[in-house]
Amino acid sequence: MGVDHQIAFFLRESAAPEPERRVAALKGLGRRGGAEHAPVLTGAAADPEPSVRAAAARALGRLGVPEAGREVLPSLMGDADPGVRSRACVAATRLGLDDPPVVEAFAGLLSDPDRHVRIVALEALAALGVPGDATALTALLGDPDPSVWGRARTLLYVCKDDEAVRTEVIRTAREGAGAARARALEELPRQCTERLVDALLDGLRDPHPRVRLQAARRLLRVEQPQVQDRLAEALRTERDPEAAAVLLRGLGDRADGRLCDAAVPWLRDPVAGPPAARLLGVLGTDAAATHLRTALADRTVPGRARAACATEIGAGGRWDAVWLLLPLLDDPDDDLRAGVLDGLEHLVENGLRLWERHPVARALAAHLATDPRHVWRTRNALWGLTQALPAVRRLADTTDSGEVRAAALSLxxxxxxxxxxxxxxxxxxxxxxxxxxxxxxxxxxxxxxxxxxxxxxxxxxxxxxxxxxxxxxxxxxxxxxxxxxxxxxxxxxxxxxxx
Known part of the structure; x- marks a missing residue:
């Protein structure tokens, strides 16, 4: 069948009583037809069947006649059926339509109840490089679907110089709710922090943990004493591990003894435990050291938290540090062994006592041969420990492991x-x-x-x-x-x- 015969067939079928036949005919016209057939497609845009209207929108996009698209696509983008709305968006994008009615229609779809339509609208606006509706776009930062809020964040970045976008992002960072406020805070440039201090301090009490986390991250860069005091207070009342971890890391360089009691409860948490241990190590008080030793000995504490305690005990270099760490070199927990090795590295680097050197040298040299998971960590702990060199030389000559031999040679x-x-x-x-x-x-x-x-x-x-x-x-x-x-x-x- 020639093209002319195909076109004639599609034109007859476009008026068929069955919707399926009309859909097939419109698809055929979109593939084979020309500009003269656009009126058939625009007429089908008013068909009572959603599947036919969707096919008409798709065919208009394929036909490549922008004038016909401008005539009906904006109304189809507001259709009651989500499939029609989605097809109309794709067709308008394909035709490169960027006139105000189309952009306005895209903007209206940013609040569409159908996630796929929201995604298509975001992609269309991104292709045009315009925000559409700054308020609706910024609100999508709180969308539960990562495919939606991720695209919204990207478009906000593309349009970051748009005054309406800047204003709305700042407003959401100040007054928004939940995930939208948290992500707005995350998107704001650093220089906005000073003007938002009051709102950020309020954010430390927000019911949404991500808002508290982002508020803390920004406020930790503010050197004002009253702000730092509020952050310390927030740590004492925080109940979310990720937000607490941010506070513990940010406040960890402050030798503020008041933070000790706030850090100790987090030692048992797999997320906040490591920064809590580091904060206690920085404090370096007798009370902090006692808490670190207690957590290290408690096998119910998560491995990463015990590992951080081991590292801080080694960095502290107290009289019992070597004897606390050496028995744990063969612990089955990989994370804990890593922390023990890091702690021993601190001890060796800072200078072992005379009676500690040979026991540490023997233990580490033996460990180099038996812990394939941490060969180079063990090597780092051995660096500069001359008492281990005889055993290291024997190991270089006898081991079957190429990695262990390389580590031994490096020493x-x-x-x-x-x-x-x-x-x-x-x-x-x-x-x-x-x-x-x-x-x-x-x-x-x-x-x-x-x-x-x-x-x-x-x-x-x-x-x-x-x-x-x-x-x-x-x-x-x-x-x-x-x-x-x-x-x-x-x-x-x-x-x-x-x-």
Missing amino acids: LDGDDATDEHARQDVRRFLRFLGDPHEPVRYEAVLGLRRWVDANGSWPPGPEHHRDRLTALAGDPSPRLRAAATDLLAASGPGRSGPG
């Missing part, structure tokens, strides 16, 4: 030509240039670089080691190529070669 200095242990470390670096594991080869190259930088020459050894290094300069690993190339340059002309 070896190899930079003192007068030290036999350092010369042995250099021989390890040379030997492991051919290791099958990329992290091991990389750490071996870095170890050799430490030797070259300290001694001004390539370490003594067979010539084939330099050939192996030259080959590593072409390794698939970018970081290994860069490290090998730098080492070749550092030990190149003007330096002593391998002897």
